[in-house]
Amino acid sequence: MREMMIILVSAVLVDNFVLTKFMGICPFLGVSKKVDSAAGMGVAVTFVMVMATLCTYPVYTLLLVPFGLQYLNTVSFILIIALFVQLVEIILRRFVPPLYQALGIYLPLITTNCAVLGVTLLNITEEYTFAQSVVNALGAGIGFTIALLLFAGVRRRLEAANPPKPFSGMPITLISAAIVSLSFLGFSGVVENLFG
Amino acid sequence: MKNREIFLRGLLKENPVLVMLLGTCPTLAVTTMALNGIGMGLATTFVLLGSNVVISLLKRVIPKEVRLPCYIVIIAGFVTLVGFLLERYLPALNQALGLFLSLITVNCIILGRAEMFASKNSVGKSALDALGMGFGFTLALFCMGAVRELIGAGTIFGIDITFGVLEPMLIFILPAGGFFVFGCLIALVNRLTKGRAAERRSQADGCAGCPAAGACGGCEEVAK
Numbered sequence: 180m181r182e183m184m185i186i187l188v189s190a191v192l193v194d195n196f197v198l199t200k201f202m203g204i205c206p207f208l209g210v211s212k213k214v215d216s217a218a219g220m221g222v223a224v225t226f227v228m229v230m231a232t233l234c235t236y237p238v239y240t241l242l243l244v245p246f247g248l249q250y251l252n253t254v255s256f257i258l259i260i261a262l263f264v265q266l267v268e269i270i271l272r273r274f275v276p277p278l279y280q281a282l283g284i285y286l287p288l289i290t291t292n293c294a295v296l297g298v299t300l301l302n303i304t305e306e307y308t309f310a311q312s313v314v315n316a317l318g319a320g321i322g323f324t325i326a327l328l329l330f331a332g333v334r335r336r337l338e339a340a341n342p343p344k345p346f347s348g349m350p351i352t353l354i355s356a357a358i359v360s361l362s363f364l365g366f367s368g369v370v371e372n373l374f375g
Numbered sequence: 376m377k378n379r380e381i382f383l384r385g386l387l388k389e390n391p392v393l394v395m396l397l398g399t400c401p402t403l404a405v406t407t408m409a410l411n412g413i414g415m416g417l418a419t420t421f422v423l424l425g426s427n428v429v430i431s432l433l434k435r436v437i438p439k440e441v442r443l444p445c446y447i448v449i450i451a452g453f454v455t456l457v458g459f460l461l462e463r464y465l466p467a468l469n470q471a472l473g474l475f476l477s478l479i480t481v482n483c484i485i486l487g488r489a490e491m492f493a494s495k496n497s498v499g500k501s502a503l504d505a506l507g508m509g510f511g512f513t514l515a516l517f518c519m520g521a522v523r524e525l526i527g528a529g530t531i532f533g534i535d536i537t538f539g540v541l542e543p544m545l546i547f548i549l550p551a552g553g554f555f556v557f558g559c560l561i562a563l564v565n566r567l568t569k570g571r572a573a574e575r576r577s578q579a580d581g582c583a584g585c586p587a588a589g590a591c592g593g594c595e596e597v598a599k
Contacts, residue, residue, distance in 0.1 A: 198550060199550045200404070200550075201400050201403040201404035201550065201553065202400055202404075202478070203400070204399040204400045204403060205399060205400070205483065208399070250455060250458070250459070251455070252477075253451050253454055253455055253458075253477045253480055254448060254451040254452060254455060257447055257448075257451050257480050257481070258444070258447070258448060258451075261443075261444050261447060262444075290443075290447075291481050291483060291486060292481070293400050293478045293481045293482075296477070296478060296480065296481050297474060297478055300474055300477050300478075301474060304473075304474065343562075344565075344570070345562040345563070345565040345566035345570075346558075346562045346565075349396060349558070349561055350558040350559070350561045350562035350565065351558065352558070353554050353555070353557050353558030353561065354554065354555055354558040354559070356554040356558075357551045357552070357553075357554035357555035357558065358551070360550045360551040360554055361546075361551040364549065364550075364551060
């Protein structure tokens with residue numbers, strides 16, 4: 180249990196996917212303008228991350244490893260993610276229309292989100308067990324959501340700011356992302372002290 | 376469009392990173408050293424060249440409805456190939472790029488070029504386009520890496536140039552420094568082009584057809 184908590188808290192705070200691992204920067208910069216859309220994207224990514232891990236881990240351990248095909252992990256994982264995202268979209272549209280209304284527009288974009296492929300591949304390279312992988316995926320998703328929500332707040336202030344002209348738009352957004360990332364640096368060492 | 380122009384526009388005028396703001400994840404993640412930036416850029420160029428040529432050859436065979444999964448599988452195949460080559464011949468670079476080597480698969484520059492260019496043009500033109508965009512990507516990554524390595528570690532290509540006099544600012548090779556340097560570089564490009572870069576971003580055909588449209592920073596700039 181303690182081990183699980185360490186993995187979870189590390190994935191959420193210390194090794195935040197967006198701010199320290201640089202995965203999923205595109206949605207981080209693109210969808211963080213409004214708090215609602217940031218929350219929607221965050222929930223959709225978390226959901227797909229956990230489900231993708233549930234699908235890719237068995238495929239890797241039960242199919243690729245016994246046949247010595249580990250090198251096919253990138254190809255097979257991206258296919259599984261693409262298929263899975265499509266499937267979720269169809270199921271949601273058919274059976275849970277309100278959820279589809281809320282998350283639907285984000286789903287197709289998640290296929291090419293490197294955070295999802297990243298977390299499934301990372302679970303393999305870190306040699307996590309099945310349960311640890313799922314916890315890691317959940318933590319990565321929560322971390323992604325937190326980063327997006329926090330940054331949505333920062334960006335609301337940026338809208339009103341008046342930076343020098345060459346800095347307006349994306350450059351000033353990136354520089355504020357640098358400051359947010361700097362604040363996450365403060366979490367390093369926290370996990371050891373919390374659970375150590 | 377002339378062949379020369381197809382090649383050259385990727386380098387500067389429509390530089391995928393500094394002007395179009397695509398492929399931001401590897402740009403930020405692997406550029407702690409200039410050499411890693413170049414390595415990542417060339418690996419991506421190889422994948423881009425391979426996928427553009429193959430997709431251009433198969434453009435009449437791939438059904439329109441399932442083209443994106445087809446493109447992704449072709450790209451992932453080339454990524455696996457690059458992984459093998461680096462593992463055998465450049466293990467140090469393979470180690471440094473780590474997970475981001477596999478993540479070339481989801482680099483939006485590659486899928487974007489497949490969708491916008493290779494699926495509509497001849498093999499030769501697609502190859503030129505891939506080389507131009509790839510070298511433009513490499514150039515941008517080299518700039519990022521050089522600045523971060525110089526300020527953050529006081530070295531260029533691993534050679535110490537501070538002579539022990541200056542203390543390097545470690546923060547620049549930490550994640551926060553990546554965001555900061557990237558922001559400053561884009562501001563510099565905006566300044567040098569007197570805002571034309573941002574304009575070009577909104578006119579270019581690069582984003583609307585991209586499957587990641589709307590999810591990436593470049594596209595929102597377009598929408599404005």
